[in-house]
Every structure is written in structure tokens, then in C-alpha cells.
Amino acid sequence: MVESFLSYGFLQRALAAGIFIALACAILGVFLILRRDAMFAHGLAHVTFAGVALGLFLNMMPLAMALLIAILAALGILTLKKKAGLYGDTAIGIFSSVGMAAGILLASLARSFNVDLFSYLFGEILAIETSEVLLSIGLVIVVLLIVIVYYRKFLYLTFDSESAKASGIKAYRFDILLSVLTAVTIVLGMKVVGLLLVAALVVIPAAAALQVSASFRKALILSSLVAVVSVVFGLFLAFYLDLPASATIVLLCFFFFLLFYAVKRIKKVS
Amino acid sequence: MDSTADEDKILISVKNIHFRYEYTPVLIDVSFTIHSGDFLAIIGPNGSGKTTLLKIILRLLKPSLGKVRIMGKPAEEFEDWPAIGYVPQKATHVDPLFPVSVKEVVAMGLFSSKRISLPVNRKEESAAVQNALCQVGLSSFRNRRIGKLSAGQQQRVFIARAIVNRPRILFLDEPTTGVDAETQERFYDMLDQLNKKEGITIALITHDIGIINKHVTKVACLNQKLVYHGTHEDFCRSEAFKEMLTAGHHLISHRH
Ligand SMILES: Nc1ncnc2c1ncn2[C@@H]1O[C@H](COP(=O)(O)OP(=O)(O)OP(=O)(O)O)[C@@H](O)[C@H]1O
Ligand SMILES: [Mg+2]
Numbered sequence: 001m002v003e004s005f006l007s008y009g010f011l012q013r014a015l016a017a018g019i020f021i022a023l024a025c026a027i028l029g030v031f032l033i034l035r036r037d038a039m040f041a042h043g044l045a046h047v048t049f050a051g052v053a054l055g056l057f058l059n060m061m062p063l064a065m066a067l068l069i070a071i072l073a074a075l076g077i078l079t080l081k082k083k084a085g086l087y088g089d090t091a092i093g094i095f096s097s098v099g100m101a102a103g104i105l106l107a108s109l110a111r112s113f114n115v116d117l118f119s120y121l122f123g124e125i126l127a128i129e130t131s132e133v134l135l136s137i138g139l140v141i142v143v144l145l146i147v148i149v150y151y152r153k154f155l156y157l158t159f160d161s162e163s164a165k166a167s168g169i170k171a172y173r174f175d176i177l178l179s180v181l182t183a184v185t186i187v188l189g190m191k192v193v194g195l196l197l198v199a200a201l202v203v204i205p206a207a208a209a210l211q212v213s214a215s216f217r218k219a220l221i222l223s224s225l226v227a228v229v230s231v232v233f234g235l236f237l238a239f240y241l242d243l244p245a246s247a248t249i250v251l252l253c254f255f256f257f258l259l260f261y262a263v264k265r266i267k268k269v270s
Numbered sequence: 271m272d273s274t275a276d277e278d279k280i281l282i283s284v285k286n287i288h289f290r291y292e293y294t295p296v297l298i299d300v301s302f303t304i305h306s307g308d309f310l311a312i313i314g315p316n317g318s319g320k321t322t323l324l325k326i327i328l329r330l331l332k333p334s335l336g337k338v339r340i341m342g343k344p345a346e347e348f349e350d351w352p353a354i355g356y357v358p359q360k361a362t363h364v365d366p367l368f369p370v371s372v373k374e375v376v377a378m379g380l381f382s383s384k385r386i387s388l389p390v391n392r393k394e395e396s397a398a399v400q401n402a403l404c405q406v407g408l409s410s411f412r413n414r415r416i417g418k419l420s421a422g423q424q425q426r427v428f429i430a431r432a433i434v435n436r437p438r439i440l441f442l443d444e445p446t447t448g449v450d451a452e453t454q455e456r457f458y459d460m461l462d463q464l465n466k467k468e469g470i471t472i473a474l475i476t477h478d479i480g481i482i483n484k485h486v487t488k489v490a491c492l493n494q495k496l497v498y499h500g501t502h503e504d505f506c507r508s509e510a511f512k513e514m515l516t517a518g519h520h521l522i523s524h525r526h
Contacts, residue, residue, distance in 0.1 A: 034368060156378040159370060162358050163431075166328040167379065168351030214415045215371040 014125045017133045018231040020140040024185045026227035029206030042199035043092035047073035047099030052120045053106035074179035123194030123246035193246035200250040208257040226256045279306045287336035310473045314492035355432030359443035366417035373412040379431040402430040422449040439471040
């Protein structure tokens, strides 16, 4: 059964892209949640919708347009938070609503509320193309490398930003880096599970891992495992039971969250 | 006195620092120096600008006027961050859910200094972490999640993190708030050891006048302006001390 599953080219592509994107989402998710920035991913996903709509409107490279808009929005949220003294979730609230509004406006102007737009909203992992797979893998490798190389600095800043700054870490630079990495990951994740659910891939595996991890390293590993297993198993189920892939993946993530929550409760009681 | 040798011994020099938050002046014309080997206590009532002064020295805040030199360099050009250890005020407000082990917290101090934070030498790293934890008497806690330690133990973990780079100077902002009397005693003995045996210069913000008699060599008394700065013997005979004893007795005698 597994053999025949893997013999389909489109499934191979879906798996390759899915696993890499899941890894990036899972790792960034742990940092974002602990920075109390879980909604950042959610907000960016909404703004990305405007990017896709703009691309469809101008009839040029929706993915590239989405990437550009998402990065600009990530920087915008960061600036609004710092300079206007807004709470993080307020800045995100503003950007995500404006993003949605702009997206709806553009899409209706372009009369493109059609299959194209819906494929971005709900994901089209089973229809992903080889070039997109390679692009995803390439960008995700960059994301992962940066996180690995600056792992300690990200961790220090997340845990105790004031001490981190006092020991010479340029906090603002790393805020920018993390925001841009998240934006890139969201746009790529959009291809896998769709905009509506990509934030789930960032938040749920990390939240599940945080239920039971005693160290940061373990949290990162567990979060990655949850995300990757959900993507692989979710695709498998979707294929054989003829379910929508993105929804299956997200619900599997949530299943792991419940499982780990139960494990934590049981540990506490015993 | 040989003036260049004296210059060499100056780790921190603060010159004519003024600072204000919007319209409220917080520091007015503060100047003083910290010499190598000092065990300095910085005291003063709540809101007198102690934490602000420390943040200015650490470049977390920019002074409105005045200059800070760190180890002979203007603060803006200073790069040798591992030479400075810092334990912030209320360091004990740890998120109890943050999944980070004691070992990982201490290791943060090590890697913050390097340009690239990949573990360069795992053996060396874990030896340094272990050593720092031994010094604060917490080596058996290294794999515990930090949120599961008591406030006093957490405070000691932060000190381990601050000394893991073997800094030349250690800044502590009210490190014994919320720590019981016995642990405080051991804590100050530990600082004494770091100061005398390891030769680490210490600058400590505190409300606890009691420790001044026992441990410190110098005192800086701050109340927007620098009211007093000198050796602790002189301080006990000074006007500033008498004033504190009478005017701010509640402040001096409160113990946690
Ligand atoms: N972020 C801020 N914005 C505006 N004013 C501030 C801010 N932080 C501190 N202040 C003001 O600056 C003054 C000095 O504060 P600082 O924290 O340096 O005092 P402190 O001597 O450390 O007091 P404590 O003993 O309570 O820790 C206080 O009057 C305070 O109200
Ligand atoms: Mg203070």
C-alpha cells in the first residue's frame, strides 16, 4: 500500500514539499509562541491573501507577489509595534484586516474569485509542481540554516530579551530576521495547506510539543516530529480516504495536541 | 601615583551623565568610576535612578548627556561583551511554562558572545556550564526545567549564566529580592568568593544596608545625583549615611 502510495509523482512532490515546510513551520512556531506572537503567523496569512489577489489582479506571479507583500507586512507589523507603541496583537489585528480587505477588493476587481484563488485559500498540495517543490525546499533550507546558526541568540532573546541585549545581541536585527523568515514560511506553507490553515501548522505542533517538553531542544524536536508526521500521515489518509489534504493534516496536528495534553495530565496525576 | 597604571585599573567610568524619561529628570550629573577588584554597592531609595544608571552603563539606554567608558573604550565602541555579566532586576519573573532546562539557560550566556552561535566545542561548553553551576551550588539541578525551581534558585541560575563567560565585571540589580535570609547569607558569601578568589569585580544594587558592613569595599549612594561615592568605611562615617539612617529608615531596615 505504501509502495503504491509513493509511486505517484504528485504524491512524491507533495510529500517532499510538505515535510520541508512542516519542519520550518514547527520550529518557527516554538519561537513565536514563546514570544507571545502566535497570532503573527495568522495575521501574515491574511495579508498574504492580499498578495495573492494582487498577483492574480496584475496577472503576474502570485507566489512572488505574495512573498513580497508578506515580507513588507511582517516588517510593517514590527515597526508599528515598536514605533507606535502598539501591543503586538493590535498591530497584527490591523494588518490582517487591512490585508483581507485589500485582497477581497482586488479579487473582486479582477473578477478572479475562481478556482485559482480558492486553491490558494485551501491549499493544493496534491497539485504542486516540481519547480514549486524545489523552491519550497530551497527556501526552507535557508530558513532552517539561519535558525540553526543563530539558535542560541534566538533562544536567549526569546527567553530574556533584556539580558540578551545587555550581552551585546542586536535584538532588533533578530526580530526582523525572525519576522522575515516567518513571512517566507507562511507563503510557502500556503501552497501546502492553504492560507486558511497555514497558521495552524505554525501554532499547533509547537503548542503540542510545549505541553510535554522539559528542555528547549526537546520542544523543537517534538514540534518538528508532530508536524512532519501529520503531513505524511495526513497525505496518506487524504489519498486513500479521498479527504481534503489540508484539513486532514491540520486535524491530525490537533489530535497530537490533545494526545500530549492528555499525557501531561496523566503525568501530573501519577 | 602612577597614573597610567591607575587608568588600567578603571573598568567603568561614568562622566557627567544626565538622563530623563520624557520630562522627568532621573539622573543629574552623575560621575564615578569602578576599579578592577571593587565590590561596589549602589544604594538609594526607590526611583532614585539605580536601575537606570546600570542600563545606561550596559547601553540598554542612551544618556541625554555625558559619557560612559567601558574598559578604556567609549561605550559605543566596546565589543568585548563576554567580559561583562549582568543579572537584571526581577530576573526571577520566569515564565513557568517556558521549556528550557537550567543547563540551557546557563549556556545562553556562553553563546551570546560569539558571532555565530553554533556550538564550537561541546566539551568545553558543557564544562563551562557545569563549572558555573557548581559555583552557585546548583550542579545537581542542571536538567531541571527552570520554571520548576524556586525564586531563589532561579536567581542563582541567572548568576551562573552571568559568570559562565568568566567576566571581568558582574552587575547585579537587587539580586536577593525574594530570597530567604539564610540563602542570602550563602549568596553573599558566594559573591565574596567570586570577588576575592576569582578576581571578578562586582557592582551590586541593593536596599540591604546590612550587607554593606560585611562584604562590600565601596559604596555609591544615588538619589538622582550621586550623594556619596567612596570606601565603605568612610561611608559609615559620612553625612549621607546618617541621613539615610534617619530619613529612610524604613527603606534600610526592610528585609524580605
Ligand atoms: N520606562 C520608564 N518610563 C518613564 N519613567 C521611568 C521608566 N522607568 C523608570 N522611570 C522613572 O525613572 C525613575 C528611576 O527609575 P529606576 O528604575 O532607575 O529606579 P531605581 O532606583 O532602580 O528604583 P528601585 O529601587 O525601585 O528599583 C523613577 O522615578 C521612575 O518613575
Ligand atoms: Mg531598580
